[in-house]
Amino acid sequence: MSSMTKTEFMGEMEALMEMPAGALSAETILKDLAQWDSMQVLSFIVMVEEKLGTVLDGDEIAKAKTVGDLLALLGDQLQ
Amino acid sequence: MNSPKNPYDLTGRRYLVTGASSGIGAAIALALSRQGAAVIGVGRNAGRLEQTRAGLAGQGHSMQVRDLSDVDSLPAWLEAVCAESGPLNGLVHAAGAQSALPVKLLTPARMKPLQTVNVDAALALVRAFIGPKVYAGEDGAIVLLSSVMGQVGAPARVGYSLTKGALEGMARSLALELAPRRIRVNCVAPAFVNSPMLDEMSRTWDDAQRARVEQMHPLGFGEPEDVANAVAFLLAPSGRWITGSTLVVDGGYTAQ
Numbered sequence: 475m476s477s478m479t480k481t482e483f484m485g486e487m488e489a490l491m492e493m494p495a496g497a498l499s500a501e502t503i504l505k506d507l508a509q510w511d512s513m514q515v516l517s518f519i520v521m522v523e524e525k526l527g528t529v530l531d532g533d534e535i536a537k538a539k540t541v542g543d544l545l546a547l548l549g550d551q552l553q
Numbered sequence: 554m555n556s557p558k559n560p561y562d563l564t565g566r567r568y569l570v571t572g573a574s575s576g577i578g579a580a581i582a583l584a585l586s587r588q589g590a591a592v593i594g595v596g597r598n599a600g601r602l603e604q605t606r607a608g609l610a611g612q613g614h615s616m617q618v619r620d621l622s623d624v625d626s627l628p629a630w631l632e633a634v635c636a637e638s639g640p641l642n643g644l645v646h647a648a649g650a651q652s653a654l655p656v657k658l659l660t661p662a663r664m665k666p667l668q669t670v671n672v673d674a675a676l677a678l679v680r681a682f683i684g685p686k687v688y689a690g691e692d693g694a695i696v697l698l699s700s701v702m703g704q705v706g707a708p709a710r711v712g713y714s715l716t717k718g719a720l721e722g723m724a725r726s727l728a729l730e731l732a733p734r735r736i737r738v739n740c741v742a743p744a745f746v747n748s749p750m751l752d753e754m755s756r757t758w759d760d761a762q763r764a765r766v767e768q769m770h771p772l773g774f775g776e777p778e779d780v781a782n783a784v785a786f787l788l789a790p791s792g793r794w795i796t797g798s799t800l801v802v803d804g805g806y807t808a809q
C-alpha cells in the first residue's frame with residue numbers, strides 16, 4: 475500500500491484544483507471553495523485511487539466539511 | 554416465405570455473448586437459451602461464467618474464459634472456438650467498461666482500457682464473425698451494447714460516450730456493408746440498469762446524487778432482463794427487417 479505525507483497530499487489537491495501551492499490547510503472549508511464541485515469530487519476520488527490505491531465512497535466525501543476531514547478519511551495512509 | 558410460428562424462437566441457432574459473466578451479458582445468455590439458442594459465453598471470471606452456465610436452459614452451451622483486451626488474438630481464437638462448437642448465427646458484445654472521469658483527467662492512458670474493450674474488441678469480433686469458419690451463413694445478426702450515453706451526454710461521461718457513440722456509428726455502416734451477406738447489425742442503448750456496473754458507478758455518488766439519477770428514469774432503474782429481452786427480439790425472426798438501428802431501452806430517460 476502506498477503512502478504520502480499530508481503536505482504532499484494537499485499539494486496534489488492544490489494541483490487538482492489549480493490553486494497555488496500552500497493555498498489549502500486542514501481548516502479550509504470545502505464549501506467555501508468555488509472549485510469543489512461534483513467534477514472536482516470525481517477527480518479527487520480518481521487521484522486518491524491512483525496515488526494511494528484506496529477507493530473512497532461518495533457518501534463519505536459528502537460528509538466531509540473541511541480539507542482535514544478529507545485527510546482523516548485516509549487515516550494511516552497519510553503521515 | 555416460410556414464417557416461423559413463434560417469431561421469437563431461436564431454436565437451432567448459436568450465439569457468442571461477451572460479458573456473460575455479469576449483469577446484462579449474463580441475462581442475455583439466459584434469455585437466448587430460453588428461446589432455444591445455444592450460447593457461447595465469454596468473460597474473464599471463470600467462477601461467474603460457470604454460475605451463468607448453471608442457469609441456462611437447454612443444451613449445447615459453453616463458456617470461454619478470455620480477456621478481450623488481447624484484441625489481435627481474437628479472430629484466430631474465435632475460429633478455434635467455432636471449430637469445436639460449430640458455427641455462429643450471431644454475436645452480442647455486452648462486455649464493457651465504464652468510466653466517470655472529468656475530461657481534464659481523460660488522458661490517453663486512462664482512455665485506452667475503455668476504448669479497447671468497448672470498441673476495439675467489438676470491431677475485432679465482428680471481423681472474426683464474418684469469416685467463413687465462424688458465420689453459419691444464415692440468420693446472421695450482431696447486437697452491440699451501447700448506452701443512452703451514445704445518444705445524449707452527461708458530465709464526466711466523455712470517454713464512455715465516445716466509445717458508445719463509436720459503436721452506434723460502426724453499427725450503421727456495418728449494417729450496410731453486411732446486408733448482402735444477410736447479417737443484420739444493431740445496437741441496444743440502455744439507461745441505468747441494476748447491475749454490478751451501476752454499483753461501481755454509484756460508489757462515487759452521495760445519496761442526493763443517487764436520488765437525482767434515479768429520478769431521471771421515469772420508470773425507475775431497469776433490470777438486466779429488460780435489456781436482454783430487447784437483444785433477443787433483435788436477434789430472432791422478430792428483428793429480421795431491422796438493421797443499422799439503435800433500440801433505446803431506457804425507462805424514459807431520453808424521452809425528456
Ligand SMILES: NC(=O)c1ccc[n+]([C@@H]2O[C@H](COP(=O)([O-])OP(=O)(O)OC[C@H]3O[C@@H](n4cnc5c(N)ncnc54)[C@H](OP(=O)(O)O)[C@@H]3O)[C@@H](O)[C@H]2O)c1
Binds near residue numbers: 574601747
Ligand atoms: N449497467 C448499466 O446500467 C448499463 C447501462 C447502459 C449500458 N450498459 C452496457 O451494457 C454492457 C454490460 O454492462 P453490465 O452492466 O452488465 O456490466 P458489468 O456487470 O460490469 O459486466 C461487464 C462485463 O464485461 C466483461 N468484461 C469487461 N472487460 C472485459 C475484458 N477485458 N475481457 C473480457 N470481458 C470483459 C466482464 O467480464 P468479467 O467480469 O468476467 O471480467 C463482465 O462480464 C456494457 O457494454 C455496458 O456499457 C450498462
